[in-house]
Amino acid sequence: MAKKIENIYKSYLNGSINRVDLDALLLYFEKAGDDELNALTSFAIEDFEADHVEESFAAHIPVIRQRLENKLNESKKQPIRLRYRKSWWAAASILFVAGLATWFYAKQSPKHSDVIAPSEAILYVKDRSGKEIAILPKTDSIWTVGDIAFSRIDSQTVKVIAVGKNPSLQTIYTPNSDFRLVLEDGSKITMNAASTLRFQLPFTPAKREVSLEGEGYFEVAHDVRRPFTVNAGAAKIEVLGTVFNVRNYASDGRVTTSLMSGRIALSKSGTSERIVLRPGETAVTDQKGIHIENLAPKQAVAWTVGYFDYRDQSLRVILSDMSRWYGVDVDTITLPTDQSIYMKVRKNIPLQEMLNLLNEASGLNFQLNNKKITLKATHKK
Structure with missing residues (x-):
């Protein structure tokens, strides 16, 4: 493997790649042999950071993706699980495709009204009496609940301020988005989707x-x-x-x-x-x-x-995360219990694309019907 290509690929993984090198890397993926691809994509296993791909390279994506999928299909002829040593090529392929797909799908306008994308970041607050308000995406706005004030700093950050001397119990939750709180002592808490935080202020x-x-x-x-x-x-x-x-x-x-x-x-x-x-x-x-x-x-x-990062993770955990993030239901009754997945994907892509990548990583067929993720049975020939 040429040292220059190795360095270019490393720059892609850490997000410092330039336009010329990216063009060379994509061309290399189209023409390189399997041994060369195996050696190159091994770098994706340990550390992977997706980079934004410029629009002029969009034509390369389907070609590379098809080649990687063909490789995956070859590996699926035998009943294997995605493991570090035994099947790291499939894992590396998914990581690389996921990085390109993040850009590709983020750039496209939804073609169907039923496309499910991550929800807008909204925080809900409930005081001791049960009064509830929504902290909406209005920067520099202030909401007061009892003896506590919430000041919106940016799209996903709120500062919490005690305006009274008596401790006031607050229940704060976010349904389908990340949200950061800055408390009066300077501590910061970032909440993941479907999370609830309870505390009394002032401390x-x-x-x-x-x-x-x-x-x-x-x-x-x-x-x-x-x-x-x-x-x-x-x-x-x-x-x-x-x-x-x-x-x-x-x-x-x-x-x-x-x-x-x-x-x-x-x-x-x-x-x-x-x-x-x-x-x-x-x-x-x-x-x-x-x-x-x-x-x-x-x-x-x-x-x-901004990533889902799974290494040797169960399908049940992965689908539960998707359910919380996208606000959909999941049928987990029929899931294989011995399947482990390696996959790292940006969280800002539509749910259907997330399912496509999960299908590639698992060799299964997950489908979305009426806001519910189900596993479609595969019939043996």
Whole structure:
């Protein structure tokens, strides 16, 4: 493999590729042999960042995509699962196609009225009395709920301010979008789709405490006098100031905590079990207790920068994420239980294209009917 092409492909993965090099890379994918493609696309397994492709290269996409799909079809002649060592070519192909498809479909105008795209970012707030308001996408606008004011900073960020001295309980949730909160102490919490956060403001002089259902990325402001506590299902996370991610969806059946920086103490409710996480570690809290899992924090927080990132993930988890993000139902009764998927895709593409990529990665046939994702049975010949 030519060293220049290797460097060009690396620049594509990290988003620094220029127009001339991109043209050369796409041409190489059309003409290179399978061995050369295998060697080149191996770079996609570890780190992949999609780049925007200029309109003048749109004609190359179908050609490359067809070649990659042909390779996938060849691999599907044998019953295999997408694994790092055994089938990394299929995984690399999906990653590469997903990057191109992100641009291609984002540029196109919807051809049908039933195209389902990610929802607009709207945050809902409910106070102790049950009064509920929607924090709409109006930058620099202010909403007041009880003794709390919400100031919209940008399309997906709201600053929360206590306007009274008495603690006021708030319930905040976002149905089908990401949303970031900036709290009075400077801490930032990014909420994933279908997530709920409960807390009282102002915080007391002795502690800062929130409860999470769903998924949240926490950037906690350091305050040695007031520890920050996150209650997430059976997991309790105690910090002073650090960055970490917590995933607590009921459908997962467990709480996953990934530490990016700093240090946190993780305990399980109703038990004496307690561990301290170090940066780069991920812990799972479930019925068996607390245990360290082999999940890179960078993968765990991919959703905060606009990606679905799955490495050896079950179909049930992937489809549950799609259900929350696109606001559709999923029939999970007939799903294979032994299928593992590798796929990294931008979250801003239409649902139908997301399903197309999932079908390529899994070798199955998921379809969308009346806002419900179902698995179509394949008949053996």
